Amino acid sequence: MLLTEHQRLPTNGARAVLPFTAEGRQYLGIPQLSKDVPDTPAHMNGGDSDTGALVYRWENGQFVEDIGLPLSGGEDIDVFEFRNQQFMVTAGVRRGHGPYQYNIDQVLYKRVGSGWESFQTFPGFAAKQWHFFEIGERAFLALAQGVTLGHIEATNPRHSRIFEWDGSQFAEFQTFDGQWGYNWESFEIDGQYFLGYADHVAQSQLYAWSGAAFVPFQVFAEKAGRCFRYFQVDGEHLLAFANIQGDSILYRWTADAFTAQQTLSGPGGREFCVVTSGAGLFLVQINFIEGEPSAPHTSLLSRIYKWEKDQFNLVEEFPTSGGTDAAVFNADGQIFLAVSNSLTPDVRFRTDTIIYRFNG
Numbered sequence: 592m593l594l595t596e597h598q599r600l601p602t603n604g605a606r607a608v609l610p611f612t613a614e615g616r617q618y619l620g621i622p623q624l625s626k627d628v629p630d631t632p633a634h635m636n637g638g639d640s641d642t643g644a645l646v647y648r649w650e651n652g653q654f655v656e657d658i659g660l661p662l663s664g665g666e667d668i669d670v671f672e673f674r675n676q677q678f679m680v681t682a683g684v685r686r687g688h689g690p691y692q693y694n695i696d697q698v699l700y701k702r703v704g705s706g707w708e709s710f711q712t713f714p715g716f717a718a719k720q721w722h723f724f725e726i727g728e729r730a731f732l733a734l735a736q737g738v739t740l741g742h743i744e745a746t747n748p749r750h751s752r753i754f755e756w757d758g759s760q761f762a763e764f765q766t767f768d769g770q771w772g773y774n775w776e777s778f779e780i781d782g783q784y785f786l787g788y789a790d791h792v793a794q795s796q797l798y799a800w801s802g803a804a805f806v807p808f809q810v811f812a813e814k815a816g817r818c819f820r821y822f823q824v825d826g827e828h829l830l831a832f833a834n835i836q837g838d839s840i841l842y843r844w845t846a847d848a849f850t851a852q853q854t855l856s857g858p859g860g861r862e863f864c865v866v867t868s869g870a871g872l873f874l875v876q877i878n879f880i881e882g883e884p885s886a887p888h889t890s891l892l893s894r895i896y897k898w899e900k901d902q903f904n905l906v907e908e909f910p911t912s913g914g915t916d917a918a919v920f921n922a923d924g925q926i927f928l929a930v931s932n933s934l935t936p937d938v939r940f941r942t943d944t945i946i947y948r949f950n951g
Contacts, residue, residue, distance in 0.1 A: 593873070593895055593907045594947040597927065598653055603627070603642055604940035605931035610920035611670040613677060613702060617649035617922050618657065619929060622665025622681065625940050628688060633938040635884050635913070639688035640664035644681060649922050654946065658706070663687075663695065671723040673730055673756070677702035678710065680732065682718040693717045693738065694747040699761070711760050714747035722775035726784050726800055730756040731764065735772030739792050751788065753805070765804055769793040776819035780828050780844060787819030787830070795819075795832070797849070809848055812837065817879075820863035824872050824898050833860035835879060841903060853902055859891055864917040868926055870951040872898040873906075875928065877914040889913040889934040897951075912942050919949065926951075 604624035611618050623645065625638030644662040647654035660668075663686035670679045679700040685691040697715040700707035717738040724731055732754045737745075751772035754761035769790035776787035784800035785808065795816025798805035811819075815836035822829055828844035829852070839860035842849035861879035865872065874896045880887035893911045896903035913934025920927055926949040932942045 593949060593951050594909055594928065595950060596945060597948045598946040599943040600645070600647065600654060600946065602645065602931065602942070602944045604638065604933045605915060605942075605944045606666045606933060607668060607916040608918045608929040608931045608944060609668045609670060610918050610929060613670075614705070617920065619647040619649075619654055619920075620660075620668040620670070620679075621645040621647070621931060621944055622662055622668050622683075623940075624664055624666065624684070624933060627940050635880070635887055635889075635934055635938055637689065638940050640683075640685050640691060641687065644668060652923055660700075660707070662698075664691070666718060667720040669721040669723055673723070678723075679707055680721045680723070682715070682721050682734070682736075684717050684719060684738075693743050694745065697721075697734065699732075713754070713761075716745045716747045716749045717743070717771075719773050720775060722777065724775075724777035724786075732756075732761045733775045733786070735769075735775055735788070735790075737770045737772055739770050751790070773816065774818045776821050776830075778821040785821075787821070787832075789816035789818055789832075791815060791817075791835075795834075797830075811840075811842075811849075817861045818863055820865065820874075822865045822872075825901070831855070831863045831874060831876075833863060833876070835859060835861060839876060855896065855903065856894065861914065862916050864919055864928070866919045866926065866928065866949060866951065868949065868951045870897075873951055874898070874903055875917045877917050877930065878911060879914055880934070887913075887934070887938060889938065890936045893917075893930070909947075912936065925949075 603626035609620040623642040644660040648657035664684040667682040696712040699711040701710040718736040720735040722733045751767040753765045755764040771791035774789040786798045789795040795812045796810045799808040818833040820831045830842040833839045841853040843852040859878040862877040864875040876894045878891040892908040895907040912932040916931045928947045
């Protein structure tokens, strides 16, 4: 088996896992969407969102609790190095325990000493994911956000946006049409820079950098997009795209566009993680739910594919419970895979994030 369970971390509605290092030490950040409220009906969009984000520190072969962050309705954490400084930015979709407030500030922190201090805030609306990337000397911070439910009103900017570093802070640079953003992916092919953007109710598409702005380049789905993941193998440029209501598909770059190479699975796909080891290249696909949010099926099998003979072959499946993310890290000379679970079979939030040893 490729995965051997190593450790369980008690989490509530965990939406992502982010391994990162600071001052030479290994950490793991886990944003949490919500926690259960006793004597209330189960619902995947219910609960108490004032959960906080967890940060763990690797010690003696295990993660131990380090600090918490004041994050409500946690969806994402990103950590990046920039201008010889380390930053952390968090995304929260909402706060409260019903009715919820979706217009909340998103916080960018800077590493100061052994902790994090608030550096800049951004007015957000149902924020889902941050993504930092650079093009030459220019630095960008992209925020995927938004929701289109009639009872939720946007008073903050509702569309997904990109900010650019202006020398002292990140200033608004470009607004996208998407209204329920989930994910970004940036990469370069032969000197051309691309930015993938996944949206739930609008087109999930690839944008190309013109030198002045990101312009539409290629559409991958009309709705239900969740994740783009770019990687290279055997000299090929590949792009995996997850669609929670349709097929998750692997694309290959062919001179001037991506073409469908292989269907990986049907509905349920949410995230991808690439693992490279001495045994080869593996693609981990995390499946979230099937069915409608009012009655979701959360106990799914997520998948591990191995690149063999110009395609991915399914080599292992493992159970997830409302799986949301996977991330690889190295510690003590071994490869580990962190997997976040967010919903129990009876649609409660208290379910473990699991750390696996990767044996490939």
